[in-house]
Amino acid sequence: MSLHDGLRLAEMTETRGDVYSADCPCRDLLDVVANKWSALAIGALEDGPVRFGALQRRLEGVSPKVLTATLRRLEGFGLVHREVIPAVPLHVEYTLTDAGRSAIRPVFALREWAECNYQLAKAQAGTDAATAPDDRAAGR
Template identity: 70%
Template sequence: MSTRCPTGQHDHHDVYEAQCPCRGMLDLLANKWSALAIGALEEGPLRFGALQRRLQGISPKVLTQTLRRLEGAGLIDRTVYPAVPLHVEYELSPLGHSASVPLKNLRLWVEENVDLATAPTKPV
């Protein structure tokens, strides 16, 4: 459901407004690790270790923080299975699936066009 931006000027959200709540979601989705975690979960649920292996280069601390932020935003669901040891899986929520579509297109575009970029990139 859409609410008024704090400026009160619009009946819809405007990401260009300084105080618009859209900015927090944009910041989350534009984060490299968030975008990659969402992509990794497109195929189905994964456990923490499998996610960490898929997202080469991410530390356990950063992965934990990323998953918590994504869960807090309603983009992923965390399911704990009572076993010894505990079995925890992460999967995209319906909202996460809808976010995965444009993010997948962005990832594909980057993979296809990175060689055309002229700006130097820093190593990850």
């Protein structure tokens, strides 16, 4: 490695995180964005503001408690903006921030990959179902 390459590498590590480093805060960002409910929420917010109830209906299977925690975490990282609309009754809308919009493409790619490879999950579900009774019988 030349001195020039070494300087460029040093510049890169100062402006970018390293997810393989145990103490890098970008690991927390990766964790929040790669979370199932976060990835789905980002996709559901892609087209503009969405009220909480509509978001919950779109994300089938998410509980209000989990959705609230997910949205708070996304908001905490600056990916989602929460706006209270002073109406009767009062309601809340969620939108993606610029940082949240920048996550759309990679999150979409991950969702697309999962949909195209659903056979992997289907096979795992079959494996789990086939082994579950044996595990219970064995006392595991």
